[in-house]
Amino acid sequence: MKKWIAFGIALLVFVPFYSCDQEETVAEPYLVVRFQFDPNQVRLNNLGQPAAVPSGHAAQSPTFNTIGAHYLELAQNANTQLGQGLVVYHAPETNAGGATAIDFNQSKIVAEGAVFLKIPLRTLAQGTYEWVRVSLSYQNYRISVRHAGADYAGTLASFVGYNTYITSHAIGNNFFAVDGNRTQGYWAFALNDFPYSSSGQAPAGATTVPNPLAATSPIPAGSCVVTGKFPVALQITGNETRDIELTLSLSNNNSFEWVEVVSDGKFEPAAGETVVDMGLRGLLPTFEK
Numbered sequence: 001m002k003k004w005i006a007f008g009i010a011l012l013v014f015v016p017f018y019s020c021d022q023e024e025t026v027a028e029p030y031l032v033v034r035f036q037f038d039p040n041q042v043r044l045n046n047l048g049q050p051a052a053v054p055s056g057h058a059a060q061s062p063t064f065n066t067i068g069a070h071y072l073e074l075a076q077n078a079n080t081q082l083g084q085g086l087v088v089y090h091a092p093e094t095n096a097g098g099a100t101a102i103d104f105n106q107s108k109i110v111a112e113g114a115v116f117l118k119i120p121l122r123t124l125a126q127g128t129y130e131w132v133r134v135s136l137s138y139q140n141y142r143i144s145v146r147h148a149g150a151d152y153a154g155t156l157a158s159f160v161g162y163n164t165y166i167t168s169h170a171i172g173n174n175f176f177a178v179d180g181n182r183t184q185g186y187w188a189f190a191l192n193d194f195p196y197s198s199s200g201q202a203p204a205g206a207t208t209v210p211n212p213l214a215a216t217s218p219i220p221a222g223s224c225v226v227t228g229k230f231p232v233a234l235q236i237t238g239n240e241t242r243d244i245e246l247t248l249s250l251s252n253n254n255s256f257e258w259v260e261v262v263s264d265g266k267f268e269p270a271a272g273e274t275v276v277d278m279g280l281r282g283l284l285p286t287f288e289k
Contacts, residue, residue, distance in 0.1 A: 029240045031088065031124060033072065033117040034247050035110065037064045041251035044282040048212025048227070057276065058265045059254035060143060062156070067250070068109040068138030070102045070161060071225065072117065074129035074234065078216045082133065082225060086125050089117055091137070094165050097181035101163040102137050109138055121240050129234045131213065132285040134248055135225045137161035139278065140171075143256055145191070146266035152191055156256070158278040159186040160207055160224045171197065184222050187275060200275065208255075208279030226250070228283030244289050251282035 039061035045051035053059045070091035073082070092106040110116045139158040144151050155171045159182055166178040166186075174190040174197040185202030204222070211219050211227045219225040234244070257277040258267050267273060 029121045030243045031117070031119045031121055032115055032243050032245050033088075033119075034113055034245070035067050035069075035116060036112055036247055036249045037067075037252045038249050038284075039251075039253050041249060041253055041284060042282055043251060043253040043255075044208075044210040044212075046208055046210060047214050048210045048282070051208075051281075053254055053257065056260060057257055058260045058263075058267070059257040059277075060267065061252050061254055062141035062143050062256045064112055064139065064141045064252060065155070066109045066111050066138075066140040067136065068107045069116070069134050070107065070137045071133075071135035073133040074127075075131035075133060075217070075227075076127060077130050078213050080131070081217050082219055085131075085133070086127065086129065088119060088124065097165040099163060099181060101165040101181045102161045104138070104159075104164050104166045104169065107137060109140075121236065121244065122238070124236055126236050126238045129230070129236070131227060131229050132246075132248065132283065133219075133225050133227050134283065135161065135223060136250075136280060137164065137224065139280075141252075141256070142192075143267065145189075146264075146268045147270050151266070152194065154189055154191045156278075157188045160184055160278060160280075162220070162223045184224060185278070187278065198269070202275050202278060206276050208277055208281065210280075210282050224279065226280060226283045228285045230285055230287070234287055240289070242289060244287055246285065246287045249284040249286065250280045251284075253281050255279065255281050 072089040073085045073087050075085035092103045093100050094103040143156050145154045163181050163183050165181050168177045171190040176188045184207050188199040190197040209224050258273050258275050261271045261273050
């Protein structure tokens with residue numbers, strides 16, 4: 001009997017310590033960043049104002065496969081200059097091609113809804129942030145192309161970063177050897193089911209980069225720093241016990257734009273129609289705690 005009493009006392013002493021250890025094992029909270037695409041989101045111009053497709057041009061809302069970004073910043077207010085907010089992420093760059101450029105080989109590229117970044121909240125400065133700035137670098141999406149009266153599905157790789165060093169890249173079985181820097185607007189295209197591919201360069205300065213803060217916090221020409229405001233300001237207090245899930249909703253509302261030769265709303269490269277704008281058309285950031 002004494003042995004059983006002693007065992008019971010030992011068990012009672014052990015259980016509280018075990019419970020305490022369990023309670024203290026709390027998962028570390030993170031800032032988790034994901035992208036989504038919305039063809040119904042407002043189509044904006046460089047100043048963040050609603051914009052229609054210009055006369056003489058046509059456009060379509062592409063179906064995104066993947067997206068890449070090389071910079072993410074949380075800005076405290078409309079007067080926070082680029083680089084003076086909380087820089088959450090800055091991807092690797094290189095001088096291998098001469099001038100400083102995004103290193104495409106080290107770029108992080110993800111599908112819609114996949115985790116792009118996961119950063120411990122303890123490493124981020126406490127504060128209240130009203131705006132998000134994200135520098136987009138790479139887009140890969142499906143578009144429709146017309147040739148000889150028939151429509152075909154194709155995939156476009158669009159490099160919209162300020163400058164990108166590319167050794168080579170691929171669309172399906174189509175390989176594109178570059179071995180150098182390409183400025184904003186370089187693109188490559190391949191038909192999905194036929195052996196055809198091409199590449200080219202959109203005009204300098206033609207890529208739309210919506211920045212509603214252009215009057216108070218401008219961005220450098222040729223960059224792709226898209227700016228968007230939280231519906232409610234994001235507060236990082238340092239006392240978070242759960243993840244902050246940040247969703248960057250990008251407008252692909254008629255974001256692939258070309259100069260029309262045949263006025264039918266179809267992209268027809270063989271008719272001389274040329275890509276003029278591949279910029280995403282707005283950023284709406286939201287979060288959940």
